Amino acid sequence: MNWDSWIPLLVVASSLLPGLIIFSLPEDKIRLRTTLNLAGALVKLVLVIWMLWGVYNGRHFETRLPLLPDLELVLRAGPLSLFFVSLSTLLWLVTTIYAIGYLEGSPHRSRFFGFFSLCVTATVGVALSGNLITFLIFYELLTLSTYPLLVHRGTEEARHAGKTYLRYTIFGGALLLLGTVWLYSLTGTLEFTPRGFLNGIDAQHYPALVMIFILLIGGLGVKAALFPLHGWLPKAMVAPAPVSALLHAVAVVKAGAFGIVRVVYDVFGVEFAAGLGVTTPLAWLAAFTIIYGSLRAIYQDDLKRRLAFSTISQVSYITLGVAIAGPIAAIGGVVHLVHQGLMKITLFFCAGNLAETLGIHKVSEMNGVGRRMPWTMAAFTVGAFGMIGAPPVAGFISKWYLGLGALDVGQGWVLVILAGSSLLNAIYFLPILHAAWFKEQQGPWPDEHHFDHKETAWALLLPPVITALMALAAGLLASLPFSPLEWAKLISIREFYQP
Amino acid sequence: MDVLLTSSAFAITLILLPLTAGMLCFLWPAIARILGIVTTAAGVFAVAGLGWQLQLNGTFHHPIGGWGAPLGIDLYADGLSLLMLGMTALVALAVSIYSSGYFTSRDDEIRFWPIWLLLLGALNALFLAADIFNLYVTLELMGLGAVALAALSGGKQAIAGAMRYLLATLLGSMCYLLGVALLYHSFGSVDIATLAVRIDSSPAVWAALGLIIAGLALKTALFPLHFWLPPAHASAPAPVSALLSALVVKASFYILLRLWLSIFSPQGVGDGVNTLLGLLGGIAVIWGSVQALRQTRLKLLIAYSTVAQIGYLFLAFPLAAASGGLAWNAVAYLALSHALAKAAMFLSAGNLLRYGGHDRIADLDRVAQRLPLTAGAFALAGVSIMGLPPSGGFIGKWLLLKAALDQGNWAIIVVLLLGGLLAAAYIFKVLGNIFTQASHPHEPSMVPARMEWAALLLASGAILLSFMASPIFELINIGDVFITTGVKS
DSSP: OOOGGTTHHHHHOOOOOOOHHTTTTTTTHHHHHHHHHHHHHHHHHHHHHHHHHHTTOOOOOOEEEETTTTTEEEOOOOOOHHHHHHHHHHHHHHHHHHHHHHHHTTHHHHHHHHHHHHHHHHHHHHBSSSSSHHHHHHHHHHHHHHHHHHTOOOOHHHHHHHHHHHHHHHHHHHHHHHHHHHHHHHHHHOOOOOOOOOOOOOGGHHHHHHHHHHHHHHHHHTTOOOOSOOHHHGGGGGGGGHHHHHIIISHHHHHHHHHHHHHHIIIIIIHHHHHHTOOHHHHHHHHHHHHHHHHHHHHHOHHHHHHHHHHHHHHHHHHHHHOOOOOHHHHHHHHHHHHHHHHHHHHHHHHHHHHHHOOOBBGGGGGTTHSSSSHHHHHHHHHHHHHOOTTTTTTHHHHHHHHHHHHHHHHHHHHHHHHHHHHHHHHHHHHHHHHHHHSSOOOSSSSSOOOOTTTHHHHHHHHHHHHHHHHHHHHHTTTTTHEEEEHHHHHHHHHOOOO | TTTTSSHHHHHHHHHHHHHHHHHHHHHOOHHHHHHHHHHHHHHHHHHHHHHHHHHOOOSSEEGGGGGOTSSSSEEEEOOOHHHHHHHHHHHHHHHHHHHHHHOOHHHHHHHHHHHHHHHHHHHHHOOOOOOOOHHHHHHHHHHHHHHHHHHHTOOHHHHHHHHHHHHHHHHHHHHHHHHHHHHHHHHHHOBBHHHHOOOOOOHHHHHHHHHHHHHHHHHTTTTOOTHHHHHHHHHSSHHHEEEEEEEHHHHHHHHHHHIIIIIIGGGTTTTHHHHHHHHHHHHHHHHHHHHHOOBBBBBHHHHHHHHHHHHHHHHHHHHHHHHHHHHHHHHHHHHHHHHHHHHHHHHHHHHHHHHSOOOOOGHHHHHHHHHHHHHHHHHHHHHHHOOOSHHHHHHHHHHHHHHHHTTHHHHHHHHHHHHHHHHHHHHHHHHOOOOGGOOOSSSOOOOOHHHHHHHHHHHHHHGGGGGGGHHHHHHTTOOOOTHHHHHHH
């Protein structure tokens, strides 16, 4: 019996099964629900660590199930898969703890946590997909399982945001489907292969391949919030804070960005894509999105909306790093997948804490909040500095490699974008920090809750502190083995140098 | 024992058991409910047995009473028949369980069960028929049973809908019968296998083809002959709507497909007609979806969705000329997933209607929140109807899209994508109402658990189909009904 071929499937099942059971639980079975949630998250974490160790020692983890007569459902743990899977699994655990605290006493929790588990199942599936059809299936499942979370509160505004989300994502899904089937019709395979599987293709198909690239990136760009497909993300900030965390850091936006990495590296192959001439426009688009998102963020007074525009900007770093088509920039782009996740989830946790504890939703209400909630704001500060790209937080590492990589392949203009983005990030984050730490409190907080001597509930406070520490550690300990940077280097080497 | 477990035994059971049980229900209404469930459950086993035998021995051909083709009645089953029988058996069982909770008054029971079992017998006989006249007889039986069921609730709307349905179905069968008469006159046989050998491209054959296609397209509700479907399917009681949309329209489509594959297409008769059928199918997809989106009543929305989904089945005709098996496999899978999903949808709608007393989509929020299983069933069925993964609908759509892309048929590609987007629009128009903060204003009438579970299990079946494509295709292709035509044409 070969257990290794079942582990990827178990990783997916470890959140699917608890999710299905949770759906059927009555509202008041809080303890059982919490146990199932945490047990699923922990089992998944153990399995992922097992796979990390195994892959490090040269073992293969691959599940193949028949799907169609000539296509299989493939789940495989390669370096890039594991990179994303580790991020999602770790952050899912933290977000689950946060969500349990955040939703205490609110209605429809069984429904919420059921879909929450489905959402992570889909994300892990996206990460482990070994071919494009498997990716597509989980990618669409992600759309479907996120929608109920987004409209969870059931307000008019939430339903409107849900509608917008569906319009964008279902349309994107159709593009992705068309691109995938077209590619399959042309090549007869969809298996993710390092450096792509299109090398032997006849030159007469190049125009079709350019179209397919546009379709695939269009479909993925919706979730990755690439301009002009980003419109749903700022609206989605009406969702509860744990859902925002899921959208911005763990699952949805990341699945889009991850998909772009997959398509460029393992479908087209970066050299082939550069040869087709499609990477340069993609780099421009990403660069434009970076500046555009930052500019829009400056003018938002609503904290979560400002963070949402910041995500639009930051996620495009990943796309940019991939589209520059050089080995060092690739490291910067890929590693930002994890770095941005750690930093942005911290910021959204903190925003949620401010809203739940003090009723603060706007930047203009944050004066003096640092003294009332020092731990929360400390975590927020770490996240904000990371976004700006200040050392030693993780964001600095990403930008350093992006910049070096751009110079390495003679694309100096990228440095201007990076510097401009850092400046803009400073413009919209530093005033928040200044107001929180140095300004005096003006009048009472909008809606204050008290938690004995603590600034807020444990379940709300621990997660952002943990993720902020991880963001710091990812920057400070970047050269240790198993750090995000080291994995990103491994992925880049595999894509660029290995035969 | 061996004698009892042959294909013939299973096939004859599938026909005779529901007919006998139907008569018993009429004579002895007190046990109608139990008899109905037991009969349909036995039907599932009989189909499984038939499938097992087909897999062992290949296609099955049985002259009843030993008389043989020119004189007697023959039964025939291959993978395609098996697919339709299996689909019928599953939907029939779920609908029977559902109906045992739905029809509670003795009056309703005495009308519903005998007619329903008669209809089931007719359906099974239709899928096992080996000649075109026998197909006519079973088609007529099925049509009459379906009309009677549609009129069951007896309201003014139901009677009007059923009346229109009756006229359409009679006109359809009449056209078909004329076509059969022409073929019999020209070739002296009604046996499909014999006709397949003797057919040629004469004016009489073309006339017969036109009449048969027109009649069956009317009964299948292919655009623009769909006018009778929405009122009939929407005004019937929920379990009946489920049967009509899931099974009855598929039966006439099955005849069309069977004759096309076995008689007309291999000899090249009817080239050009396939383009027309594809065109009408494409319009049906768009038109039905847009109409569905415009509806304010849930059952009408689902009925128009059926018009659109029927369209998908016809998209394969122009594609099959070049890609044969691929397009037909897609159609088989779409038909199967649509049957499960659409039945689940109508059953869910019945639950919502029973609970809230209305099916106005805009006011469904209060109801949907109280019936999570039903809402879940509707959502899962919706995923398959939209053709999103993971679902049987997705597999079917993937294969159809693949066939269209292989041939660069961009009209069909656009229809497929647009149809999916529109379906998402009308499905989420309903689903969006589940997530509101609406309070609950009045005391509802309760919905029995088995009515919710029947819907949910059918919908889950449509989802699970996404992981069963390989074995199902193996079964469907027993007798190579799709492949041979693909090679010849």
